[in-house]
Amino acid sequence: MKVHLKKVGLPVLAFIAVISVWESIVRLGWISAFILPEPSKVWSSLIEDWPELWVALKTTTFSVGISFFLSVSIGICSAILLFTSEMVLLALYPYTIFFQTVPIIAIAPLLVIWFGYGVPAVVASAFIVSVFPVIASTLTGLLSADPALRDLFKLYRASRTQSMVKLYLPSSIPYIMNGLRISGGLAVIGAIVGEFLGGVGIGSVIDVARAQQRIDKVFASVLLASALGLLLIKSIDGVSYWLLRHWHPSEAKES
Amino acid sequence: MSAFGSRNECSTPKETRKLIAMSFGLSIHAEKISQQFATGLMPIRDLSFICAPGEFIALLGPSGCGKSTLLRMIAGLRKPSSGTLAVGQEQGASEKRVSYVFQEAYLLPWRKVLENVTLPLELLGASRVEREFKARTVLERVGLIDFESYYPSELSGGMKMRVSLARSLVTEPQLLLLDEPFAALDEVTRLKLDQELRDLWLEAKMTVVFVTHSISEAAFLADRIVMLSKKTSGIAQELTNPLPRERSFATRADSRFTELTQQLFSQFQELEA
Amino acid sequence: MKKTVAMILWCLSALLMAETKTQTLRLALNWKPEPEFGGFYDAALRGIYQKEGIQLEILPGGVGTPVIQMVEAGKVEMGISNADEVILGHSQGAKVVSIFAVYQTSPMALLTHADRGFKELKDVFETPGTVAAERGLPYIRFCEKKYGLSKVKVVPFLGGVTQFLSDKKLSQQGFLTAEPILARKQGANPKTFLIADSGYNPYLTVVIVKKDFAEKNAELIKKFVKATQQGWENYLKDPSLANQKMSVLNPTMDPETFKEGAEAQIPLIQTAATKKQGIGLQTKQRWKQLSEQLLDLKVVKQIFPPETYFQ
Numbered sequence: 116m117k118v119h120l121k122k123v124g125l126p127v128l129a130f131i132a133v134i135s136v137w138e139s140i141v142r143l144g145w146i147s148a149f150i151l152p153e154p155s156k157v158w159s160s161l162i163e164d165w166p167e168l169w170v171a172l173k174t175t176t177f178s179v180g181i182s183f184f185l186s187v188s189i190g191i192c193s194a195i196l197l198f199t200s201e202m203v204l205l206a207l208y209p210y211t212i213f214f215q216t217v218p219i220i221a222i223a224p225l226l227v228i229w230f231g232y233g234v235p236a237v238v239a240s241a242f243i244v245s246v247f248p249v250i251a252s253t254l255t256g257l258l259s260a261d262p263a264l265r266d267l268f269k270l271y272r273a274s275r276t277q278s279m280v281k282l283y284l285p286s287s288i289p290y291i292m293n294g295l296r297i298s299g300g301l302a303v304i305g306a307i308v309g310e311f312l313g314g315v316g317i318g319s320v321i322d323v324a325r326a327q328q329r330i331d332k333v334f335a336s337v338l339l340a341s342a343l344g345l346l347l348i349k350s351i352d353g354v355s356y357w358l359l360r361h362w363h364p365s366e367a368k369e370s
Numbered sequence: 371m372s373a374f375g376s377r378n379e380c381s382t383p384k385e386t387r388k389l390i391a392m393s394f395g396l397s398i399h400a401e402k403i404s405q406q407f408a409t410g411l412m413p414i415r416d417l418s419f420i421c422a423p424g425e426f427i428a429l430l431g432p433s434g435c436g437k438s439t440l441l442r443m444i445a446g447l448r449k450p451s452s453g454t455l456a457v458g459q460e461q462g463a464s465e466k467r468v469s470y471v472f473q474e475a476y477l478l479p480w481r482k483v484l485e486n487v488t489l490p491l492e493l494l495g496a497s498r499v500e501r502e503f504k505a506r507t508v509l510e511r512v513g514l515i516d517f518e519s520y521y522p523s524e525l526s527g528g529m530k531m532r533v534s535l536a537r538s539l540v541t542e543p544q545l546l547l548l549d550e551p552f553a554a555l556d557e558v559t560r561l562k563l564d565q566e567l568r569d570l571w572l573e574a575k576m577t578v579v580f581v582t583h584s585i586s587e588a589a590f591l592a593d594r595i596v597m598l599s600k601k602t603s604g605i606a607q608e609l610t611n612p613l614p615r616e617r618s619f620a621t622r623a624d625s626r627f628t629e630l631t632q633q634l635f636s637q638f639q640e641l642e643a
Numbered sequence: 644m645k646k647t648v649a650m651i652l653w654c655l656s657a658l659l660m661a662e663t664k665t666q667t668l669r670l671a672l673n674w675k676p677e678p679e680f681g682g683f684y685d686a687a688l689r690g691i692y693q694k695e696g697i698q699l700e701i702l703p704g705g706v707g708t709p710v711i712q713m714v715e716a717g718k719v720e721m722g723i724s725n726a727d728e729v730i731l732g733h734s735q736g737a738k739v740v741s742i743f744a745v746y747q748t749s750p751m752a753l754l755t756h757a758d759r760g761f762k763e764l765k766d767v768f769e770t771p772g773t774v775a776a777e778r779g780l781p782y783i784r785f786c787e788k789k790y791g792l793s794k795v796k797v798v799p800f801l802g803g804v805t806q807f808l809s810d811k812k813l814s815q816q817g818f819l820t821a822e823p824i825l826a827r828k829q830g831a832n833p834k835t836f837l838i839a840d841s842g843y844n845p846y847l848t849v850v851i852v853k854k855d856f857a858e859k860n861a862e863l864i865k866k867f868v869k870a871t872q873q874g875w876e877n878y879l880k881d882p883s884l885a886n887q888k889m890s891v892l893n894p895t896m897d898p899e900t901f902k903e904g905a906e907a908q909i910p911l912i913q914t915a916a917t918k919k920q921g922i923g924l925q926t927k928q929r930w931k932q933l934s935e936q937l938l939d940l941k942v943v944k945q946i947f948p949p950e951t952y953f954q
Binding site (some may be wrong): 319322327 | 707709711712715716728731732734735736737738777778779780781796797798799801802805806809942
């Protein structure tokens with residue numbers, strides 16, 4: 116019980132401390148309220164602008180959901196494909212690394228032109244940013260299957276499909292989960308960036324509020340975006356726990 | 371019959387073939403096989419040996435003498451660089467069931483004990499009913515039927531090795547290969563598992579090749595002990611075990627056991643010199 | 644001996660004083676160097692600021708450069724903003740003042756494809772199509788109130804003229820001095836409407852400083868304004884010097900476009916009033932009108948007396 120109190124209590128205390136300091140700094144005039152609005156101002160923006168923020172949040176959540184789903188499914192399938200064909204792997208792997216480094220800010224305007232304004236461009240942006248960690252982590256997982264287990268499957272004359280389904284994929288789950296955590300965070304960022312130019316969602320609210328000099332609204336929006344990211348990552352944590360609880364040191368309880 | 375340096379001689383070739391055809395276990399015929407690694411290392415050179423069906427053979431030798439390599443070649447995990455190696459040639463081309471037990475249990479950690487044991491049958495396409503029945507039978511035999519729903523992470527080292535053994539037996543193998551399976555376990559568990567293995571073999575009558583570097587284990591378990599030499603990369607010595615078929619913990623106190631272990635020990639020392 | 648030493652020390656200190664008399668000022672632009680900043684570059688290049696004891700560092704900007712924030716935070720002493728942005732800033736707690744207004748008439752415009760046959764700005768909003776604009780800017784609220792936005796799809800303005808060129812049913816925002824010229828060069832046929840003609844005409848490209856800075860450096864400000872006026876006079880007569888420098892800094896526009904832009908903006912900068920009272924002129928009446936417009940559009944919650952915003 117005490118441990119639980121600590122786990123929840125300490126972060127809450129830290130939060131209160133930070134908010135108090137922040138509020139005081141601005142009220143005392145050490146930082147201009149124009150540059151860094153006080154927490155109370157951000158909160159009132161959150162309340163006042165809620166109808167607009169809520170609609171935007173729903174749109175962004177929808178875009179993030181779709182793009183993350185696409186990243187996970189296409190990502191894992193691509194990794195399996197790369198894994199099963201050595202030729203394809205050697206041919207395409209360098210490009211997966213290359214595409215990971217393309218700055219999304221630079222190509223976002225092109226995405227709008229190719230996919231159209233609104234959700235399509237946003238999904239494209241979020242997908243591009245979030246698919247590669249999935250591919251990379253899945254591939255690493257597949258390649259890291261225990262060699263002794265591989266021998267075991269060889270001895271039992273398992274077919275390629277059997278090995279993939281019963282050995283390689285289950286072994287990869289811890290790696291995939293790590294990749295998903297990274298990918299989830301990136302999906303939210305990619306969506307927001309896409310929304311700057313796509314014109315919908317939280318990103319759009321931030322863009323407009325910025326031009327209106329409404330920094331408090333910008334902060335409120337960013338807060339919501341972070342909450343979304345947190346929700347996504349926590350969900351992935353939940354799935355990870357459920358899948359790995361019996362067997363992987365990362366999730367198994369202390370015995 | 372002296373236990374020293376004698377090879378197993380059978381009566382006539384015809385009788386031999388008859389015997390083999392009737393036996394359950396697979397024979398092993400190795401003729402001048404060699405294994406050379408890409409690094410140039412040659413742990414096995416021009417090695418020839420025969421293993422009759424149903425025999426319990428121990429491969430004994432110091433580290434690096436090639437015993438694990440030889441075992442892997444017999445298992446088919448590695449092809450000899452030269453020479454011929456035939457496993458169960460008399461039984462014809464039909465399904466040969468070979469099982470392998472590693473130094474560690476290597477269970478699939480994401481599967482419960484029962485599902486780990488059914489794995490080989492699953493890969494062969496057996497029905498769920500059949501595989502679970504066979505798995506439970508063999509788990510009963512190794513004394514772990516109460517743990518069928520446990521995950522490997524919840525088992526001790528000895529229990530995991532038992533599950534690994536059960537898995538190797540679920541296909542009713544004709545040839546069982548074991549690579550120092552009990553080396554990582556504590557002594558008491560090891561002695562227990564030696565006994566269990568011997569009893570299982572008496573029941574199932576398959577051919578067993580057991581790699582070990584423990585002299586007492588080889589002496590306790592095997593019909594015939596094959597000692598490998600690091601220097602020659604071949605067989606240094608083959609010894610027939612004079613001990614009776616039925617063996618128990620008491621056998622370890624038998625004078626023949628002590629004599630045998632002493633012979634093996636001095637052989638071992640010569641090899642290492 | 645003592646007298647000589649004293650003399651030398653006095654000379655040295657006089658020299659030092661003369662050196663420190665040159666004040667470095669950083670001016671943050673809110674866009675890449677284009678004709679709208681020509682006068683500043685001209686004065687800097689000809690050493691006009693230097694003569695007034697000012698070492699002016701011009702910092703080019705780009706999309707979303709937070710000029711007001713930079714000035715408010717003290718990262719730069721001066722910045723380029725727009726009158727409506729200044730009023731918005733004040734309502735959020737910023738304390739900056741405008742000391743010089745380049746455009747008497749706002750060059751903010753809407754480019755449309757000529758073959759759509761629009762005759763006035765009203766037509767753009769009453770015909771189904773797409774409008775690319777920075778949706779956070781007050782002029783859009785103005786258009787919304789005056790014409791309604793229900794018939795058009797408003798999308799974000801991505802910069803440049805790519806959107807305009809790729810969609811025949813799209814109208815986009817731009818500066819009279821840049822985008823229409825760029826579009827024409829790429830083979831398009833734009834018909835441009837000035838937003839100012841519809842009744843929304845804030846001073847554009849104004850120089851802002853922090854209020855305290857203005858109070859503490861009144862003399863310096865005066866010198867700056869004087870030098871800037873001179874620079875603009877020069878640029879309006881002959882923009883080639885500044886244009887040369889700017890087109891090196893901003894390769895996205897070719898020298899031809901710079902020349903055309905500089906010409907197009909002359910009537911927006913030099914009016915009968917400025918001929919009498921100097922370029923960069925600002926009046927209380929204009930600021931009052933603008934702040935009332937913004938209050939009416941509900942873009943700000945509160946406004947202050949016009950003197951608060953400029954000097």
